Amino acid sequence: MTMMSETILKAVNVSKIYGKSKALDKVSLEIKRGMIYGLIGENGAGKSTFMRTVMGLITVDEGNIELFGETGIKGLQKGRRRMGQSIETPALYPDLTARENLRVQAANGGVSDREIDDLLQLMNLGHTGKKKAKNFSLGMRQRLAIASTLITNPEFLILDEPTNGLDPSGIVEMREIIHRLVTERGITVLLSSHLLDELSQVATHYAILHDGQLIRELSKEELARETRQYIELETTEVQKAVAVLDELGIKDYEVISGSKIHIYESLDDVSSINRSLVLANLKVSRIGTTRQKLEDYFLQLTGGTSDA
Numbered sequence: 001m002t003m004m005s006e007t008i009l010k011a012v013n014v015s016k017i018y019g020k021s022k023a024l025d026k027v028s029l030e031i032k033r034g035m036i037y038g039l040i041g042e043n044g045a046g047k048s049t050f051m052r053t054v055m056g057l058i059t060v061d062e063g064n065i066e067l068f069g070e071t072g073i074k075g076l077q078k079g080r081r082r083m084g085q086s087i088e089t090p091a092l093y094p095d096l097t098a099r100e101n102l103r104v105q106a107a108n109g110g111v112s113d114r115e116i117d118d119l120l121q122l123m124n125l126g127h128t129g130k131k132k133a134k135n136f137s138l139g140m141r142q143r144l145a146i147a148s149t150l151i152t153n154p155e156f157l158i159l160d161e162p163t164n165g166l167d168p169s170g171i172v173e174m175r176e177i178i179h180r181l182v183t184e185r186g187i188t189v190l191l192s193s194h195l196l197d198e199l200s201q202v203a204t205h206y207a208i209l210h211d212g213q214l215i216r217e218l219s220k221e222e223l224a225r226e227t228r229q230y231i232e233l234e235t236t237e238v239q240k241a242v243a244v245l246d247e248l249g250i251k252d253y254e255v256i257s258g259s260k261i262h263i264y265e266s267l268d269d270v271s272s273i274n275r276s277l278v279l280a281n282l283k284v285s286r287i288g289t290t291r292q293k294l295e296d297y298f299l300q301l302t303g304g305t306s307d308a
């Protein structure tokens, strides 16, 4: 088995019901080692509930969870020891520095000062020196919280809305740090956001949650492809149109349906492509460039307005 194919988390038909409402409705997903898996959904979609079931903070009503290939009460207990999380924020001591906070967290773990220094560096907290946690910015506090979960050396980290409330530079910094967790420490990450945009540059895989249901799972490449700018061509004669595109030397296109083609290159040449098609006696019912913003794409998937 190669590293990348090892399944870290597998959820099958996980449901959680509160009264009459289904916070989670048969959610199935699989996270493999090395993935940065982004759970996207507006407030109330079920992101936190899902993360809590994985952490064992709440029980599932239906379905099954497997961690590191193990399931059942004992198996999951074992698996959860290999995880870290930011759902339940660890107690940060306001009057202690970042280093002192980590020392306290590490007190019963036999963690060396060297390791604590490494963690501070990793989390961009190496420069905080004598500054007390109570004087930290939100981003610094969040990074310190993540640092303290890393003390136990988790292989799998769950981060609930790690970019929530951060300013743009804080968001960029958090993204860089999450990348580092994966590249430098080999940690697999599950994280959530109510904004697809916020995770768009960090996650390798996405799952869109809506009303407790997982409505779409897609890779970074698929997302890029689906939200990329393209020329949309509608014609009843797709075969002929393909021949014309080939003749024009256009290679990056996709036949979407019997009447629709998406062209991902030559975006500035719409009128000359149109001319060639017409010259070949094709009926073009529509041709034009489309660009979908990530949030529009998200709204289209979830079908409506978002309160995000």
Ligand SMILES: Nc1ncnc2c1ncn2[C@@H]1O[C@H](COP(=O)(O)OP(=O)(O)OP(=O)(O)O)[C@@H](O)[C@H]1O
Pocket: 018, 021, 022, 023, 041, 042, 043, 044, 045, 046, 047, 048, 049, 050, 194
């Ligand atoms: N303990 C609870 N009791 C009753 N209903 C709950 C409970 N926890 C969550 N819910 C409901 O379950 C649904 C999913 O909530 P959840 O917190 O998982 O959403 P979320 O996607 O994480 O949103 P947010 O970003 O607001 O945390 C919501 O309708 C919420 O009201």
